[in-house]
Amino acid sequence: MPEPDITISHFLKNRNRFPYLEKDDSGQKRIYLNSGAGSLMVDSCLKSIMATGSTLNPMPGDLTPPERSTALFHQEVRQLIADFIGAHRPEEISFHFSSTNALFNLAFSLGHLFAPGKNCLITDLDHFANISPWETIASARGAEIRRVKLTPELDLDRRDLMSKLDAETVLVALPAASNALGTILPLTELIMEIKSRSRTLVVVDAVHLAPHAPIDVREAGCDFLVFSGYKIFGPMLGVLYCREETGSYLKPYRVEPARDYPPYHLEQGMLPNLNLAGLKGALEYLLELGRTQASRIIPSSNRKLFRLALEAIKRYERDLSLYFLERWKRLGPGRGQLYGITQEDSIGYRTPTFALEIPGFRADQLKKALWEQSRILIADGTHYSAVVVRHLRKEGLNRVSLAHYDGPETIDAFFDALEKIVLK
Helix, strand or coil: CCCCCCCHHHHHHHHHHCCCCCECCCCCECEECEHHHCCCCCHHHHHHHHHHHCCCCCCCCCCCHHHHHHHHHHHHHHHHHHHHHCCCCHHHEEEECCHHHHHHHHHHHCHHHCCCCCEEEEECCCCHHHCHHHHHHHHHHCCEEEEECECCCCCECHHHHHHHCCCCEEEEEEECECCCCCEECCHHHHHHHHHHHCCCEEEEECCCCCCCCCCCHHHHCCCEEEEEHHHCCCCCCEEEEECHHHHHHCCCCCCCCCCCCCCHHHCCCCCCHHHHHHHHHHHHHHHHHHHHHCCCCCCCCHHHHHHHHHHHHHHHHHHHHHHHHHHHHHCCCCCCEEECCCCHHHHHHECCEEEEECCCCCHHHHHHHHHHHHCEECEEECCCCHHHHHHCCCCCEEEEECCCCCCHHHHHHHHHHHHHHHCC
16 A cells, blocks of 8 residues: 655645744744754744753663653653664664764764774765864874765766775765755665775764655664754754664763763763753654654554655655756746756755855855845855865855745745846
């Protein structure tokens, strides 16, 4: 029996779950097209923070009821995340201030593997959060950094990557999806080929992909993966997955009395209970979407529900992307340049994130014009994917980034405002 689909009307009805979608915190109207820089918080996230904040004990333990309750809460959130990304055990999940912080912690934990004669591969497609930590640790330990280039079509040059792998490669850092262009990498296929050629570790930055498509760390075959709570409709929080078998490689910085085993040895200091509560609420929202999708089948687990929800989001956002490309074509030739995947038959390999340039406008000027004339918020700059922008010999690009709480009318509002500026 085919699985039921979540319709456009269902997603649009869900928009009221995001309190600040159509207004800012001062109550003024706006259109938010910058979800790539941080998604909006869902109401269940905010409610969970309020409900949990006054009851949790700061320190988990196993003696008093409040201590036990906090320990159980931490384990519950770890398990939810394990289900969300397909991890084997909740102990493979650790929490950090941000994904950038998590990757620096991971880099220092693996620093002893880097040495003269060793090398590490980073890609020109990546966010700098998955570049700078490896450059820092490699330069400190005398290891070589090898950069994987982009193709003329702004995709990862797979041939270049494979040619730079060898027996001395310590680690390969990959993006799951480009933060600037929205391009999704075929991770399972790519990592399988990497592992067939080298006994290297693979770390994946999945921050940009996490709100747009299912993630399965065991299917992908990666050793480490990060994503951020504030990109999946929750609060600022970095989440790091370390495959259980990698435990012997990790030598993290920690205070002496802290537990010296996963995942606790990776977590410096007390956990931010309010942020964990918000993340739990955001994940429960995704489970609700999954249950709507599973109305005619009996799911076996939360893992199944998460996959159903993200598969439905991906299908819906594919249609949004197609509509965005259709409206873009109406601008006419010479009116602007769109970067990344634009072919309709390849639309499944991108998120609804669009890097663009309008002749005659610097990126900051276009952002300002859209805000001041129409209260539409988009992004400008390098989007922390500076190598992509340098590759194009640009100082910055505009980026329109959508999420599943957007609809065709959101796209229409953007293009109507853009046409008034371009055709003025």
